[in-house]
Amino acid sequence: MKRSVYKLQSKSLxxxxxxxxxxxxxxxxxxxxxxxxxxxxxEDEGMVDALAEFIDGKQIQLFxxxxxxxxxxxxxxxxxxxxxxxxxxxxxxxxxxxxPRVHELNASNLRPIAFGCSMGAVHAAIALFRRPDLxxxxxxxxxxxxxxxxxxxxxxxxxYDNDVLAFLPNMPLDHPYVSLYRxxxxxxxxxxxxxxxxxxxxxxxxxxxxxxxxxxxxxxxGADVTHDWYWWKKQMAYFLPFVLEDVAKEVEKxxxxxxxxxxxxxxxxxxxxxxxxxxxxxxxxxxTxxxxxAxxPKAExxxxxxxAxxxxxxxAxxxxxxxxxxxxxxxxxxxAxxxAxxxxxxPxxxxxxxxxAxSxxxxxxxxxxxxxAxxxxxSxxxxxTxxxxxxxxxxxxxxxxxExxxxxxxxxxAxxxAxxxxxxxxxxxxxxxxxTTKAASKPVTKKAATTRTARKKR
Numbered sequence: 001m002k003r004s005v006y007k008l009q010s011k012s013l014x015x016x017x018x019x020x021x022x023x024x025x026x027x028x029x030x031x032x033x034x035x036x037x038x039x040x041x042x043e044d045e046g047m048v049d050a051l052a053e054f055i056d057g058k059q060i061q062l063f064x065x066x067x068x069x070x071x072x073x074x075x076x077x078x079x080x081x082x083x084x085x086x087x088x089x090x091x092x093x094x095x096x097x098x099x100p101r102v103h104e105l106n107a108s109n110l111r112p113i114a115f116g117c118s119m120g121a122v123h124a125a126i127a128l129f130r131r132p133d134l135x136x137x138x139x140x141x142x143x144x145x146x147x148x149x150x151x152x153x154x155x156x157x158x159x160y161d162n163d164v165l166a167f168l169p170n171m172p173l174d175h176p177y178v179s180l181y182r183x184x185x186x187x188x189x190x191x192x193x194x195x196x197x198x199x200x201x202x203x204x205x206x207x208x209x210x211x212x213x214x215x216x217x218x219x220x221x222g223a224d225v226t227h228d229w230y231w232w233k234k235q236m237a238y239f240l241p242f243v244l245e246d247v248a249k250e251v252e253k254x255x256x257x258x259x260x261x262x263x264x265x266x267x268x269x270x271x272x273x274x275x276x277x278x279x280x281x282x283x284x285x286x287x288t289x290x291x292x293x294a295x296x297p298k299a300e301x302x303x304x305x306x307x308a309x310x311x312x313x314x315x316a317x318x319x320x321x322x323x324x325x326x327x328x329x330x331x332x333x334x335x336a337x338x339x340a341x342x343x344x345x346x347p348x349x350x351x352x353x354x355x356x357a358x359s360x361x362x363x364x365x366x367x368x369x370x371x372x373a374x375x376x377x378x379s380x381x382x383x384x385t386x387x388x389x390x391x392x393x394x395x396x397x398x399x400x401x402x403e404x405x406x407x408x409x410x411x412x413x414a415x416x417x418a419x420x421x422x423x424x425x426x427x428x429x430x431x432x433x434x435x436t437t438k439a440a441s442k443p444v445t446k447k448a449a450t451t452r453t454a455r456k457k458r
Contacts, residue, residue, distance in 0.1 A: 028112040032120035050233040111136035137185035186216035191225025
């Protein structure tokens with residue numbers, strides 16, 4: 001059997017604690033000593049030999065640790081607050097310092113079984129009931145679980161946390177620890193001879209666990225059973241196979257993540273450097289979303305510019321109508337119409353502003369120049385006939401006809417161009433916003449999908 005001794009420099013205790021490890025593998029079992037004893041007690045009293053079959057067969061690996069009861073529970077004439085605080089220090093040592101070392105030495109992340117006899121049973125019960133997330137089971141033999149045995153009627157919040165029979169009766173059924181208790185292997189045993197007062201505490205424990213609906217095993221041996229190692233070794237050899245079987249089933253229901261050894265110190269910086277580029281690549285994918293957000297304000301600013309451009313165009317129309325000049329009226333109308341049509345077409349996300357811009361310049365500018373051009377045709381004919389002589393009427397009429405024909409042609413050409421350009425471009429612009437609204441709706445469905453999956457995961 002392999003035996004290893006470790007010196008643990010405890011920050012919680014402010015002193016050194018001894019740990020003896022028996023075996024090279026198997027399910028971890030953390031063993032607490034009887035009152036005021038140190039880590040070698042199990043070996044000295046023959047408990048290690050009683051469990052040799054399980055240790056050599058790599059069914060368990062035994063971790064025997066010091067206790068410091070002489071500074072807490074056993075210090076009867078000391079300051080009660082200091083005594084309770086010292087017990088709390090020991091509990092912190094177990095949960096914060098000992099358990100991580102057990103995982104390291106056992107090369108697993110299995111939750112250990114807490115085991116102890118007499119005062120060791122009290123430590124085992126406190127460890128499991130206060131931290132069921134760290135311990136998978138409890139084997140408590142001949143323990144007395146109320147603090148009044150050592151502190152009398154005195155109580156404070158620190159001692160309350162270390163008094164199992166004080167906090168269990170106040171635990172509600174919906175407490176999160178209750179569900180963990182129901183998937184833990186809980187064994188309590190004591191004799192009914194000189195252990196009668198210990199049997200009373202076990203019956204109280206039995207009643208509270210029944211109230212919480214927690215499956216457990218409270219066993220009571222005969223009146224001839226004494227409070228000593230002879231019976232504890234028999235009880236441990238008898239109960240351990242059942243507990244290991246239960247624990248194996250419980251671990252299947254609530255699996256534990258596999259333990260991973262710590263990487264060597266030189267390898268850590270390399271891992272960090274390799275991880276940073278990967279993070280940048282993954283972070284580069286969502287960069288398209290901020291780009292879309294940055295483009296959105298620009299698109300929103302364009303409709304305002306389009307409205308401002310549309311108003312001057314509307315004011316320019318009466319000026320060209322008042323002058324009634326044929327050439328000047330045709331040219332400004334042709335230039336103003338494409339600008340008014342082109343600017344509303346640019347803003348994709350805003351469909352309503354585009355529609356307003358189309359209604360103002362589309363029909364009215366094209367109709368007004370056309371109506372003013374036709375009176376020009378009629379006035380051109382009398383202008384040619386009045387100064388002419390009656391003898392040359394035929395020649396003047398012919399000249400007037402030839403002059404009127406070229407004037408009509410530009411008007412006819414200008415009308416289709418002015419009408420066609422605004423009609424085609426606003427139609428395209430009206431179609432584009434519809435496409436953008438569809439595109440904009442897609443991310444909404446993606447967000448909805450992610451929230452559903454997130455809820456499922458939850």
